[in-house]
Amino acid sequence: MALTLLMVVNDPAFFLSHRLAVAEGARKIGYKVHVATMDGEAVRAIESKGFIHHVLPLSRSGRNPLSEFFGFLFLWRLLWRIRPDILHLVTIKPVIYGGIAARIAPVKGVVAAVSGLGYVFIAFGFKAALLRGVVSYLYRIALGKENLSVIFQNPDDRKVFTGLRLLDVDKAVLIRGSGVDLDVYPYIPEPPSAVPVVCLAARLLRDKGVVEFAEAAAILKERGVKADFQLIGSVDSGNPASVTEEEIAVWRDRGLVEVLGHRNDVASLFANAHIVTLPSYREGLPKVLIEAAACGRAVVTTDVPGCRDAIDPNVTGLLVPARDAVALADALQSLIDDPALRKRMGAAGRSLAEREFRLDKVVQRHLDIYSKLERT
Incomplete structure (x- = not known):
């Protein structure tokens, strides 16, 4: 029986630009791949590539607590319906909501991708500090599942999470970026323009x-x-x-x-x-x-x-x-x-x-993490 992968990403366009190759790589080795994102024009492109898509009722701003709760509830119900072997969460809201939901749903292994600390960890001021405290607490809960790996793209972000004890050190993995397709981005000498x-x-x-x-x-x-x-x-x-x-x-x-x-x-x-x-x-x-x-x-x-x-x-x-x-x-x-x-x-x-940064190298690193979580 085929294993099931569910990838959860805020923005459908971000999935296409940053995680499509991983999803395609997983499908090639036998996974049944589901993708959950917010709605948008890029959803049609995801569906056209043969993935099963689910529209997440999330918002970018997240200012309405009731709407955010219903977004979390939808995701929790989706996990119970799909029962994924591997749940791959990308960007802040999916990582927090999906990580918490996975602790009370039938999910075997979780991959959380921290692709940057975002506005909450960059901004200054009392309000930002208060929000950081809340988000840090939620991260600690979300990343508490035993069979879980967290992918960081640079060592500084990994150090922040482990230093704040949001995550056990042995669950942190470093993969430098999302990779680049060297055929799509070929080396071409710079144009002989008089004005750079x-x-x-x-x-x-x-x-x-x-x-x-x-x-x-x-x-x-x-x-x-x-x-x-x-x-x-x-x-x-x-x-x-x-x-x-x-x-x-x-x-x-x-x-x-x-x-x-x-x-x-x-x-x-x-x-x-x-x-x-x-x-x-x-x-x-x-x-x-x-x-x-x-x-x-x-x-x-x-x-x-x-x-x-x-x-x-x-x-x-x-x-x-x-x-x-x-x-x-x-x-x-x-x-x-x-x-x-x-x-x-x-x-x-x-x-x-x-x-x-070769794309095939980055994809294989992700598939190796999936394989490790399957065996655990």
Whole structure:
């Protein structure tokens, strides 16, 4: 009889971009794969790939306690109906709600993927501290199941969870990122453009360093540095850290950035770019940086957990302090002014992607965890 895998992810588009290969790998070795996400346009794509899909009644903002309880209840009932051999939970709400539900439902093994600590662990202030306390308590309950593995993308996040005693050390596993398909993101020499193109591809959130990116563009414009700055991504109105449409309009009107919105052709955009940057405040391990490396593009990112783990500093890219637009501008200018350095870093980045971030390698690591939990 085939084993059953249920993958629970907030956003259906995130499942397609970050976990589809794992689901397909599990199906290839005989799993019957169910996927549960919120509703959205990407659900049709999930169903078209032959997975059994369940719509989760969750919200991004989570401000209504009653709605959140019904979301948890739905997930608990789904576990009783499917009775998965392996439950794979991705992102904060699925990990917390699914982890708690799995302790009172017939689930053999649980994989929880902590792909970043998120807004709750980054924000400052009394309210944020209070929320962190509540979330930490819920994590401790959710990750208390005996037959469970928690995947971290960088050692700093793993240290936070084990240091706060949210998780037993022997349940923590490190897998560096979600992997990159080297055929989809091929190495292409940078275009011979007179004006270098600098890309930032991300949800347009403050904690992704979007504001610092615009400020760095303004600084370099004042210095007379010739470069084009592209923002690839869209406003996330359900996230309290999102920049606003008004802010974007100001940057556009000042001629600081070209706003391309959400795009599905990131590989082509990187191929036409010269530098990729992500001045984030904290990450799990940003997929966009390993995609940039695969494309052979030099990277400028921040010296914070996740980001620094995605590059080989001073070999494939440069590190700058977070929340520092001047330092970001200086690092970008050093690469804008030195094409030879950019090309060396880009070639080294491709080698790093081939060595550390191959998609098939990452998928196999996940399947090995499933196999271990099945035997326990």
